[in-house]
Structure formats: structure tokens, C-alpha cells
Amino acid sequence: MNLETTIGTVVMQAVETLYGLKTELNQIQLQKTKREFEGDLTVVIFPFVKAARKSPEQTGQEIGEFLKLNNSVISSFNVIKGFLNLTISQNYWLRALNDIHANAQFGITAATDDSELMMIEYSSPNTNKPLHLGHIRNNLLGFSIAEIQKANGWKVVKTNIVNDRGIHICKSMLAWKKWGKGETPESSGLKGDHLVGKYYVVFDKAYKAEIKELMDKGMSEEEAKKSAPLILEAQKMLLSWEKNDPEVRHLWETMNSWVYAGFDVTYKKLGVDFDQIYYESETYLEGKSEVERGVKKDIFKQREDGSVWADLTADGLDEKLLLRSDGTSVYMTQDIGTAKLRYNDYPIRKMVYVVGNEQNYHFQVLSILLDKLGFEWGKGLVHFSYGMVELPEGKMKSREGTVVDADDLMDEMIETARETSQELGKLDNCTPEEIEDIARLVGLGSLKYFILKVDPRKNMTFNPKESIDFNGNTGPFIQYTHARIKSVLRKAAEQGLRFSSIENNALIISEKESYLVQLLTEFPSIIRLAGEEFSPALIANYIYELVKEYNQFYHDFSILKEENKDLKQFRLVLSESTASVIKTGMSLLGIDVPERM
């Protein structure tokens, strides 16, 4: 039983014994005592004042006395206004720290054979252009959420649906065919995804020019967009693709293989991976047949022109297109097909889609449609909807060339980390490989932490110049603390110090030290909450607070030079446990921590 439950239970007994008030455990408001007051945990007294028919101070006093009498964990208490501040005995903290130290997997609940399966879809790129800053937020959130759910005892399958077909792919293909002169990644020296992206831009430019020309001849913009020769040709290409035209298919396969090779490099560098990848080209037909099944079962309606619609007006939404009049599929069709395949492949209990908030409507509809089609997890699917990443000058726009490329960004961060290390002269004794390794850890740590510390739902601003900060509330700050602890532990090992557990249970420790232990004990409940709320930010903010506290302790207290052997032992155990929690916590964010930096 954890501390909160223990104390909460005694508080329940107290108010029932003293005032005859029956309450539930979750009605007891327990919170950490604010730093400016004495105590570790605080009971909010206001809810009991009515039943007590006494002042908040008096009520607090009475409950406090009851608690102290009935639970040895509480060593003293004080009442300020309606707040009952409890001081927990040092002995309790020492025992708690021993437990933490003995458990290498502290905070983690491993999955068992009986655990249920959560499938998490993230990344989901289009194969017509390289990944950018927005994808980075998606990938980091998806990966981190998967790690967090694993730590909460779920079986997790990370999945990716690659949007490898459709008109946008045909645009790149067409431009390459017309103007590419056989250029390949090898011949151009360009990463495959960047090469294909280049031709997507080429298409867009030429298409825009055609539209302008037609408009100059007096055509309306809408009409011009529809009748420009290039777009007609791209549409024709899509039809040829659907008819399995060998030449189109071959070009498609070639260009996609370039893109995949490029994506692999980016994913690997970013440190994310997938257990199962689905391709839209393999799921959209399944989607069509699911839609047709829906038509037969009268869930969907076919119009005279052949198009198929779902009527969601009863659900407060509008009508949604599922198949075009020419029989081709749309985004929603594909998502239904993918769901069907996944349903066949895995015993999914919970399905999570990590997709930007501009798709809120889409997933609202998808949830209803899957439910109508009989997928048991349809109704309860989680659209993990995150906010946009904006630049100081506003939204990223590919047309205006303001898109921050994922590969470039990672390289820049790593380069900056390398320069900083050099300036500080920290790694003069390391091999070039070690230096490179640390630069990579720190550079990526900075980027990842910067993105994950923010509440996922909120739009966030990323300033490519100013956001690369290695001081303050940043990844490197946390990594640095870990490295510093490791350094102390190495020195302790050199001196042959042993500290597997704290032996003196009567040891007197400082307030700062007991507070650090208290923070460590909170780790499991933070992981639980992060899982329930789908919020890596909770983990990030927790680790930051822990690290800040530890740094103060490190500054104010000696570890290896402490003369009291028991105290030295305690501080080593405390430090090692802190390092371990930092490492575990950061791993839930997909961030590695170095041994030295």
C-alpha cells in the first residue's frame, strides 16, 4: 500500500470516528505540502468542517491528533488555516529508499501473459515528401506514449500506416517522368525522400503556372484548378495505377523504395520504430469491400451516381463520402480497410491514433463508422490529438519554403551539441567515437525534451535558433545531472565503497534529503497518470523537478567527503536511485542519458 492510501484510509477512520462522517478514499484531498510550510503531506480539512461543526483549525487539530495516535508513519503535524500538514517519519523515508534502490525496474509495471493489447498508430507519412518538424512531434509523441503504456502493463503494438498511393504520389511521379531525366538518389546524391519531395515541388510550381495561364484567359480559379492539363494527367495516372498498369506500377515502386530508404534513415536517427507497418496500397481495397458490406447491410447509402455515403446526421454530424462516383476510395475508406486488417491480425483491446488535431473531425467520424461496422474498439478508439508546431513567424508552409526538415534539424542539434562540448572542454579524454556518441545523445535529447515537455494538446512554438538551449529546463540539463551522478558513483567504486542498502535505520537526514526520497516515491504514480492522460509532458516535468532538487542537494551536501559512514552510504544510495529514475523516466520519453558529458 502506498503512503497516500495508507494515510487516506486513516483520515477516513478519523472523520468517521470523530464526526460520524462516512467518506470514500477518493474524497480525501491529499496533496504535497507546499515548500514554505513544514511537513510532507497535507490533508485539506475544509470538506469535513461542516460535519465537525468546528472551525477549520480546530477540526484539523483533532484529525491530526487522531492520525498521529493511530499511525506511526506520522511523526508530527501542524495546522495552518484549513490545512493539516503531516510530517512523515524519517524511518519511513529510509525504508522507502531502500525499496526503490533494490528495484531496478522501479516504477515499471511489466506486461504479463494476461495483459491486454493496445495498438498505437503513429507517424503515418505520405510518400511524396520528406519528414518535417510536425512529423517529429508526431513520432516522438507516438513512441513515448507506447513506452509509457508498456510501463503501465499493456502489451503494445506500434504501427504505422504509410500513405503510399493517391493523387499526391502521382504528382511526384509525373513530374519526375516529365523533367527528371532519370535522376536517382545515387546519381544526385540526394536522400531518396528528399529527391521525391523535390519533384513534388516541381509539379506544384508547374501546376500553379498552368492555373495562372488559364485564369489569364478568363477562367475562374476553381475551374482552372480542375482543368489544368497537369492535374488531368495526374488523375489519369492514378486510374492507371488502380488498373495495375505495369509501367506506372514500376515507377511507383521505384520511387517509393527511394522514399522508404530515406525514411528508414530518419526514423533510425530519431530513435523510433514500428512493430507492424501497413501500406495504404494494401488496405484500401479492403476498405472498399467493407464499405460495400456496409451498403448491403444498409448502414451506408449508395446514390444514383454510384457514390457511397454515410449519413451521420443522427449523430449530430453531416453526411460523409466513402466512395467516389468513379468507385475510387477516399481517406476514410482506407482507414476503415486498415482497421479491418488490424482487427484480423491482432486482438486489439484499445486502438490509439496519434494524429494531429486538424483530423479531429475525421476521427470522430471514423469512430462512429467503425462502431456501426461492428468493431468492438471502434467506439472507444483514442484519437491522440496533438497540436501543431509553429514557427515564430507562424505556420510552416511548404510553398513558402518555411518547412523545417527533420533531417536538417536533427543534424543541426547534434552539431550544436558537439560545439558546446568542445567549448566546455568536457570530453578531452574521450575517443572521437565517444565524442560523436555523446553529441548525438545530447543534441537529440535537447530536441526531444523540448518537444515532449509541452502538453501535447497545445500548439507549440519552435524557434530553430532560440529553442536550441542546453541550460535550464532542457534535456541536456537532465542528462548532465545523470552524468554527474555517474561520475560520483564511478569514484565511489574506485574507492571500493559498498552501498547496496542503508543499514542504519535511525539515521538523521536533512529536509532536502527526505524531500528527494519523497519525490522518488512519486515516480510510479506519475507513470500511471501519464498513461491515463496520454501525456509524456507529465513525465518530463516530473524529472525536471527531481533533477532540480537533486542539483541543489548536490551543491549543498558532500557525498564522498562526508565523514559519517552511514550518511555517506545513504547519499550514495539516494544518488544511485535518482540516476536510475532519471534514466528510466527519460527512456519513457525515448531519450538516452550519457554516462559522462
Next chain:
RNA sequence: GGUCCUGUAGUUCAAUGGAUAGAACAAGUGUUUCCUAAACACUAGAUCCGGGUUCGAUUCCCGGCGGGACUACCA
């Protein structure tokens, strides 16, 4: 127009309905004969506006105002 999200120091972010709204960056000032100064300490600075519910509201509700997204036979 409708639906959804959002509004906190100069800036970027925190705060299960609780005590004097926390940090970081930027600005200014200190701390290394001492375990890594990528650290620590100090100074100054904020809840968009108006109502309501409550012992208590940054948080919940209503109404404004500002920002964003969606509302495609695009993905």
C-alpha cells in the same frame, strides 16, 4: 455561419477546485584551494474582459474579445 481546441511574466512552458500562481530563457548580481560551473544562489516581472457556482476559481459554467483547426468526390 456551425463544430472543436486554445488564451498565464518580454519570450517559451507549469500549476487533480486549495495556502503568497511555479520554472526556464532573456536582463542584472554573486558562488569554484571542494564529488563535472552544461551547476547553485539572489533581484525584477504574469492569470484576455465581464458575470455565475463555491468556504475557496488560472482551473468548472454562461457571455464577450483574441489565436488556431475543421466544416473537399485532397490525403
